[in-house]
Amino acid sequence: MAIKSFQGARRQQQKVTEQLSCKVSDYMTRDLITFRPDQKIIEVVEILIKHRISGGPVVNEKNELVGIISEGDCLKQISDSRYYNMPSEKDKVGERMMTNVDTLDGNMNVFDAASIFLESKHRRFPILEDGKLVGQISQMDVLKAALEMKGHNWNSTVK
Template identity: 25%
Template sequence: MKARDVMTSPVITAKATDLVVQIAKTLLERRISGMPIVDDKGKMVGIISEGDLIRRAEAGTERRRSWWLQAFVDDGTLAAEYVKAHGRTAADVMHRDPVTAGPDTPLHEIAALMESHGVKRIPIVEKGHLVGIVSRSNLIQAVAGTKMGLEIPLSDSAIREKVMERLNQQPWANTWRLNVTVDDGVVNLWGIANADTERQALRVVAETTPGVRAVNDHLMKEPMGSWA
């Protein structure tokens, strides 16, 4: 699946000149955790999330340090924190140059961007303009909406072929020590697994293969010192 398959569109946005208090109200009213900031032409210039609003003077949560800790912080950082806590407009508190993706970006890349950048949403941009947004909720919705199995039943031999094909694609799977049999859509796993995590992974590969109705685990754990 790609970003365009799960993204929310159109997106609730704000302008850089909008007041912070109004943006906070919109986040609450619309039950969203972030809002892209766009210019008059619809080009995204930043993004505001809940995290950008937790250190605010209105709530008495602005960052405070003891005098000796403050002595180790440069003036530029202190000034930026003051603007973040006291600024009145979106331009004062928004995160500039946010990470973005395109409509055809695969979902596994979207998930990787969220993890590597520590963000909860990825704006989707096409030709410089905001066209959607993918949040963690959208990814969970994609998981919840996945249809397991196929409408047309597969033969046992076809299921076995698919399971083995998927196992051969995994760098951790020692397929030379494994065997797979299938009986009426039920997969039987035979052989040796190095660890419980490998055993679990083998089961998941089989369970998520289209056409599989159930999985029986007959795997044995490699005995200690077997290679001595």
């Protein structure tokens, strides 16, 4: 006696031919405003206000990352100069910048980067290639990536 199947012919699942890219390097900002260690803090404040940014990487003449300067670092300098009644025109970035800088790998999955943002409370991470600053990823960049990926299965993206 022949067994009949009531299942129809199974359709082959379509493979996604378009590979979604979600590496940090695909979403990072490459055109950065950078600062130099010998730059005056007051210049940094003017640039932060003009460009509506909250900080930026500090690089040497070889474009190697040497620190990060933030609006908080500038505020601390202003507060200290007022408290000690000392003029602030001579203070330099190299004296106020944070030198222990966390970076991310440009090949990292952008959603793994999101987890690191949550754990670290950082607003931005510099991206280095061969010791040189090539970009920066911010929390906003990760949000843009998520918005671009909406409707796609994030688990199937490249890691």
